Amino acid sequence: MAPQNAEATVGSLLRRYRLAAGLSQQELATGAAVSVRTIRDIEHERVDTPRAPSLRRLAEALGLAAPDRERLLAAVPGPRAEAAADRHLRAEVLGPLSVRTGGSAVDLGPAPQRDLLALLAIQPGRVVSRDEIVDVLWGDQPPKTCLSMVQTYVGRLRVRLDPDREPRSPGKVIRLAGDGYTLDLAADELDLARFSDLAERGTAEPYSAAAVDLLDRALRCWRGPVLAGASPRLRSHPAAVAAARQRVRVALAYADLAADLGLHAAAVARLQELAPDEPLHEGVAAKLMVALAGSGERAAALSLFTEVSRRLADDLGVEPSAELRDTHLRILRQEQVVRPAAPRPRQLPAAVPGFTGRTSHLERLDALLPVARSPQGTAVMITAIDGTAGVGKTALAVHWAHRVADRFPDGQLYVNLRGFDPAGPVPPDEAVRGFLDALHVPAQRMPVGLDAQAALYRSLLAGRRMLVVLDNARDADQVRPLLPGSPGCLVIVTSRDQLAGLVAAEGAHPVPLDLLGPAEAGNLLAGRLGADRIAAEPAAVAAIVEACARLPLALVIVAARAATCPGISLARLAEELREARGGLDAFSGTDPATDVRAVFSWSYRALSEATARLFRLLGLHPGADLTASAAASLAGMPVRQVRPLLAELVRARLLAEQAPGRFAFHDLLRAYAAELSAETDPDAERQAAPHRLLDHYLHTAYAADAQLNPHRDQITRTPARPSVTIEEVGDQGQALAWFGAEHATLLAIVECAASDGYDTHTWQMAWAMTTYLDRQGHWHDWLGVQDLALRAARRLGNRSDEADAHRGVARAYARVGRFVDAHVHYWRALDLFGEIGDRLGEANTHRNLAFMCGTQGHRRDALYHARKALDLYRAGGHRVGEANALNNVGWYHAQNGEFREALEYCAKALALLQEIDHRPGVAATLDSIGYAHHHLGNQCAAVGSFQRALEMFRAAGDRSHEAGTLTRLGDAHHAAGKLEQARNAWRQALVLLEELDLPEADEVRGKLAGLVG
Structure with missing residues (x-):
C-alpha cells in the first residue's frame, strides 16, 4: 500500500492519468486509494496518450520498488511498448474461444485442435493428462492413433501461437509436464485468470466503491457462457462449470454492493448480460428485479417476475422461491431502497476575515473532536453555541468549522435557519430538503413529508463522517429533524436560545458565548x-x-x-x-x-434623508437578499437614484453586498429597520411599498418566463404600479440566472402575498414560476406554490383561474410521483374547463395527462390523451398546440413500437412548427424523429435528426433535453457500430445528467460501463 502521506500528493496526478487512460467513472471515483495493485491494474488498460514525465515522480512518491516503478512507466506505451503490445498474446475463454496476437485473430485449426487449447485454457497452470484430453476430445470411442493426434495438435498449436514469441520459446507456451500438458500464460494473457484475480480482490475488499469497481471489471471480462459454441463435453467440464458458478457469485455480490451505492443502472447492465445464460437462476432474477426497480423500471421488474415464474413452472414444475416472491412483494409495495452514490458537499460559508479571540471557546470545541470522530460512539455529537444577537456565534462556528473541515472527509452541510428573522424561521422540512438536494437526492426520489425526508437524511449520513452547521436556530424543535442518527458526525448549532431541551434530551454540549473581553x-x-x-x-x-x-x-x-x-x-x-x-x-x-x-x-442618524428612508423600507422585504432593482421598486425610485443610497448603506455597514449586485441585512439590523419604518413611515407608504415590490417580482418573472417559454399561452396580467422597476431579461440565459438567484426570494414573496391577501399576485406569481421550477426539478417547491395559487384562486371565485391552478397542482404532483393525487386534480381541472367551455384548457390538461401516463408506463393511455389534445387544439384553431400535440402523438406511437406511424405524425408536426418558428418544438420533434429512425434501423437518419435537435437545445440552454438527446444519439451511434462516437455522446450526457441530478444518469453509466472492455 502506498504511504499514507503520499496519497494526497499523488491523488490528482493519478486521476489525470486514469482519465487519459479512458477508464470508467467508477474507476475515477476510487482514485484516492492508491496502491501497487492499482498500478498493476492500470498497466493492463489500453492507453493512447504519450508517456508523461510526471509518472516517474508519481512512482517515486508512492515509494515503489524499482520493478514496480518500471511497470508503472511501461503502463503508458511509448513506441517500444506499443511494438511489444503488437506481439502480445491474448486468449479468451469467457465466451467463444478466441486467441489474438497483435490484434489479429489466430486460426486455431480444426475443432479437436481448438478444443484441446480450450481444455488447457480453462485450467491455467494445471497439468492436464493425456487421458483427460482424449476423453474430452473423443469420449468413449477414441481413435487408435489418439495419442499421436494429441501430439500433432500440440505441435501445430505451438506454431500458431506465434513462433517468434519472446522471451519464451514456442514450446514453452504449451509445456510438456509429466504425463500431460499445461498452458503457460500470464494473468494479462488469459481472461479467465484476470477475472479470477479481480473477483478475489473485489470480494476481499472492504465495503466500498473500490470493491464495486473491482467486481465490475471482473464481470466485464465475460462475453457470454464459458466456451460458447464448443463441444458439449467441453462446456460441461468441471472447470467450465466452476467458472460459470464463480461468475454468478461475483454478479450477485456486485449487485448487492451496486444497489447500496445507488448504481442501479450499472447493476441492470451486468445482470442482463448474465440472465440469458442463467435463465432458471432465481437469485440472479431477484437481484435483477431489485436493480430494475431501483432504476425506475418497476414495470419491467414485475414483468420479469412473471416471466421467470412461468419458466420455472414450464421447465421444472416448481413455484418461485421465497427470495423471489419476497422481492416481488417488496417491489409491489415500493419498498426497494434507492441509495444514491454519496457526494461530498462543501457548504460552509466563507470564514469571517480578521477573526480574533475566543481562545477558550475554540479549545473547548477542539476537545470534542476525538469523541465526534470515533465511529464506536453511541450517538451523534452535538455542540450548542448560544448567546445574544450579534455576539459572534456564527463567526465562531464558521471559523472553527473551517479549522476542522479536513477531519470530516465526507463533507460539510450548512444552513441558516433564520430562527429570529421577522419573516419567520426556515421550516424544518425546507431545511431537510436543502440538505437532501446537497446530498444529490433527485427531485423525483424526494419523499413527501418531514418525517420521511428526515429519515432519508439520516440514512444518507449513516456511517459517514460529516460536519453539520445549523446556524441561527430558533429552538430545539427546529433542530431535531436535522440531526444525524449515527455516530461519526458532528453538529454545531448556534442560537440565541440556550436550547436546554437539546442539551437534556440529545446530550448536546453547551458552549455559551458571552461578550468579548x-x-x-x-x-x-x-x-x-x-x-x-x-x-x-x-x-x-x-x-x-x-x-x-x-x-x-x-x-x-x-x-x-x-x-x-x-x-x-x-x-x-x-x-x-x-x-x-x-x-x-x-x-x-x-x-x-x-x-x-x-x-x-x-x-x-448619519445617513442622508433618502438613504434613511430606503433603509427603513428595506425592513419590509421578506427575502434573505435583494437587488438594486428590487430596492428601487420598494422605494418607488429609479435604479440610478437608488444605487448611491445602497452604496451609502454598505459603507455604513448597515447593509452587506454579499455578492455583486445583491444586498442583505443582518437579522438584527432588519428588525431595527422594520421598527423604524413602523414608527416613522405613514401607513399609505407602508402599504404601497410592498405592493410595488410584488409588482416588481411578478412582472420580472413574467419577462423571464417569456424567454424560457416564448410560445406559452399568456394570462391577463395585473398592471404594474407606477415607479416599479422591471428588470430586463434579454435571453434564456439571463432568465435562468435571474430565476436561480431569486428562487428563495420568490418563494418568500408568494407566501407573503398569500398571507397578506394579495390573491391575484399569488396565483399569477405561481403561474410565472411554473416553467422554471418544472425544468429545474424544484418540484416540491412547485407543489407548495401551486397549492397557494389554488387557494388564492378559490378565494377570488374565478373558475378559470381555479381550473388552471388545479392543473398546475396536478402537474407538480405528477412530477413528485404522487400520481393518484395528480389524477384527482387533473380531472377536477377537466370538469371546470368543460363547465366554462374552455377547450384550450381541456386540451392542455389532456396533453399533461398524456405525459403523466407515459411516465407511468401506460403508453396506450398516453396515446389516447395525446390524440384527445390534438383534436381539441385543431377544433380551436390553436396552431402551436396542434403542432406540439402532433409530436406528442408521434412520440407515443414510437413508445408503443409503431415507428412508421410516429414518423408520419412527427413529419406533420415538424412542418407546422418550422412554419410558426417554434424552435423548442422543432428540437423536440427532431428528437422524436431520431428515436423512430433509430428503432427502425435507420441509424444515419437518426444521427442526423439527433444532431440537429442537439444544436437547437444547446442554443436554447435546455440542458435537460440536451442530455436526453445526447443519450439517444449515443444509442444510435452504438447501434451503427461507432463505439467511440457512442462513448463521447454518453459521456457528455452523463456530465449534464449528473449536474442536473437526474436519475437517468445511472442508465447512462450502465451504457458506458458496457462499452469498457
Missing part, C-alpha cells in the same frame, strides 16, 4: 483599524468598547465607520456614541444588546 474587543478594533491608531487613543478605544457593550457586531459597525472616515478621531466617535445611547425595545432589560440600538441609531 476588553482585550479581545480591543484586538478586534486593532485588526480592522491598525494597531497604531488604537495605541494612539487608548481612552477613546476603551470608551468605544464600553459603549458597544463589547458586542462584536456593534464593534464591527463602529470600526467600519472609523475606517471609512480616517480623519475623525476615535474620541469624537466615542462622544457620538454616548450621545446616541438608547436601546432596541426588543432587546431591553438585562440583555447586553441594549446598547446595540445606540450603535444602530448613531449610524442611522
Whole structure:
C-alpha cells in the first residue's frame, strides 16, 4: 500500500492519468486509494496518450520498488511498448474461444485442435493428462492413433501461437509436464485468470466503491457462457462449470454492493448480460428485479417476475422461491431502497476575515473532536453555541468549522435557519430538503413529508463522517429533524436560545458565548483599524468598547465607520456614541444588546434623508437578499437614484453586498429597520411599498418566463404600479440566472402575498414560476406554490383561474410521483374547463395527462390523451398546440413500437412548427424523429435528426433535453457500430445528467460501463 502521506500528493496526478487512460467513472471515483495493485491494474488498460514525465515522480512518491516503478512507466506505451503490445498474446475463454496476437485473430485449426487449447485454457497452470484430453476430445470411442493426434495438435498449436514469441520459446507456451500438458500464460494473457484475480480482490475488499469497481471489471471480462459454441463435453467440464458458478457469485455480490451505492443502472447492465445464460437462476432474477426497480423500471421488474415464474413452472414444475416472491412483494409495495452514490458537499460559508479571540471557546470545541470522530460512539455529537444577537456565534462556528473541515472527509452541510428573522424561521422540512438536494437526492426520489425526508437524511449520513452547521436556530424543535442518527458526525448549532431541551434530551454540549473581553474587543478594533491608531487613543478605544457593550457586531459597525472616515478621531466617535445611547425595545432589560440600538441609531442618524428612508423600507422585504432593482421598486425610485443610497448603506455597514449586485441585512439590523419604518413611515407608504415590490417580482418573472417559454399561452396580467422597476431579461440565459438567484426570494414573496391577501399576485406569481421550477426539478417547491395559487384562486371565485391552478397542482404532483393525487386534480381541472367551455384548457390538461401516463408506463393511455389534445387544439384553431400535440402523438406511437406511424405524425408536426418558428418544438420533434429512425434501423437518419435537435437545445440552454438527446444519439451511434462516437455522446450526457441530478444518469453509466472492455 502506498504511504499514507503520499496519497494526497499523488491523488490528482493519478486521476489525470486514469482519465487519459479512458477508464470508467467508477474507476475515477476510487482514485484516492492508491496502491501497487492499482498500478498493476492500470498497466493492463489500453492507453493512447504519450508517456508523461510526471509518472516517474508519481512512482517515486508512492515509494515503489524499482520493478514496480518500471511497470508503472511501461503502463503508458511509448513506441517500444506499443511494438511489444503488437506481439502480445491474448486468449479468451469467457465466451467463444478466441486467441489474438497483435490484434489479429489466430486460426486455431480444426475443432479437436481448438478444443484441446480450450481444455488447457480453462485450467491455467494445471497439468492436464493425456487421458483427460482424449476423453474430452473423443469420449468413449477414441481413435487408435489418439495419442499421436494429441501430439500433432500440440505441435501445430505451438506454431500458431506465434513462433517468434519472446522471451519464451514456442514450446514453452504449451509445456510438456509429466504425463500431460499445461498452458503457460500470464494473468494479462488469459481472461479467465484476470477475472479470477479481480473477483478475489473485489470480494476481499472492504465495503466500498473500490470493491464495486473491482467486481465490475471482473464481470466485464465475460462475453457470454464459458466456451460458447464448443463441444458439449467441453462446456460441461468441471472447470467450465466452476467458472460459470464463480461468475454468478461475483454478479450477485456486485449487485448487492451496486444497489447500496445507488448504481442501479450499472447493476441492470451486468445482470442482463448474465440472465440469458442463467435463465432458471432465481437469485440472479431477484437481484435483477431489485436493480430494475431501483432504476425506475418497476414495470419491467414485475414483468420479469412473471416471466421467470412461468419458466420455472414450464421447465421444472416448481413455484418461485421465497427470495423471489419476497422481492416481488417488496417491489409491489415500493419498498426497494434507492441509495444514491454519496457526494461530498462543501457548504460552509466563507470564514469571517480578521477573526480574533475566543481562545477558550475554540479549545473547548477542539476537545470534542476525538469523541465526534470515533465511529464506536453511541450517538451523534452535538455542540450548542448560544448567546445574544450579534455576539459572534456564527463567526465562531464558521471559523472553527473551517479549522476542522479536513477531519470530516465526507463533507460539510450548512444552513441558516433564520430562527429570529421577522419573516419567520426556515421550516424544518425546507431545511431537510436543502440538505437532501446537497446530498444529490433527485427531485423525483424526494419523499413527501418531514418525517420521511428526515429519515432519508439520516440514512444518507449513516456511517459517514460529516460536519453539520445549523446556524441561527430558533429552538430545539427546529433542530431535531436535522440531526444525524449515527455516530461519526458532528453538529454545531448556534442560537440565541440556550436550547436546554437539546442539551437534556440529545446530550448536546453547551458552549455559551458571552461578550468579548476588553482585550479581545480591543484586538478586534486593532485588526480592522491598525494597531497604531488604537495605541494612539487608548481612552477613546476603551470608551468605544464600553459603549458597544463589547458586542462584536456593534464593534464591527463602529470600526467600519472609523475606517471609512480616517480623519475623525476615535474620541469624537466615542462622544457620538454616548450621545446616541438608547436601546432596541426588543432587546431591553438585562440583555447586553441594549446598547446595540445606540450603535444602530448613531449610524442611522448619519445617513442622508433618502438613504434613511430606503433603509427603513428595506425592513419590509421578506427575502434573505435583494437587488438594486428590487430596492428601487420598494422605494418607488429609479435604479440610478437608488444605487448611491445602497452604496451609502454598505459603507455604513448597515447593509452587506454579499455578492455583486445583491444586498442583505443582518437579522438584527432588519428588525431595527422594520421598527423604524413602523414608527416613522405613514401607513399609505407602508402599504404601497410592498405592493410595488410584488409588482416588481411578478412582472420580472413574467419577462423571464417569456424567454424560457416564448410560445406559452399568456394570462391577463395585473398592471404594474407606477415607479416599479422591471428588470430586463434579454435571453434564456439571463432568465435562468435571474430565476436561480431569486428562487428563495420568490418563494418568500408568494407566501407573503398569500398571507397578506394579495390573491391575484399569488396565483399569477405561481403561474410565472411554473416553467422554471418544472425544468429545474424544484418540484416540491412547485407543489407548495401551486397549492397557494389554488387557494388564492378559490378565494377570488374565478373558475378559470381555479381550473388552471388545479392543473398546475396536478402537474407538480405528477412530477413528485404522487400520481393518484395528480389524477384527482387533473380531472377536477377537466370538469371546470368543460363547465366554462374552455377547450384550450381541456386540451392542455389532456396533453399533461398524456405525459403523466407515459411516465407511468401506460403508453396506450398516453396515446389516447395525446390524440384527445390534438383534436381539441385543431377544433380551436390553436396552431402551436396542434403542432406540439402532433409530436406528442408521434412520440407515443414510437413508445408503443409503431415507428412508421410516429414518423408520419412527427413529419406533420415538424412542418407546422418550422412554419410558426417554434424552435423548442422543432428540437423536440427532431428528437422524436431520431428515436423512430433509430428503432427502425435507420441509424444515419437518426444521427442526423439527433444532431440537429442537439444544436437547437444547446442554443436554447435546455440542458435537460440536451442530455436526453445526447443519450439517444449515443444509442444510435452504438447501434451503427461507432463505439467511440457512442462513448463521447454518453459521456457528455452523463456530465449534464449528473449536474442536473437526474436519475437517468445511472442508465447512462450502465451504457458506458458496457462499452469498457
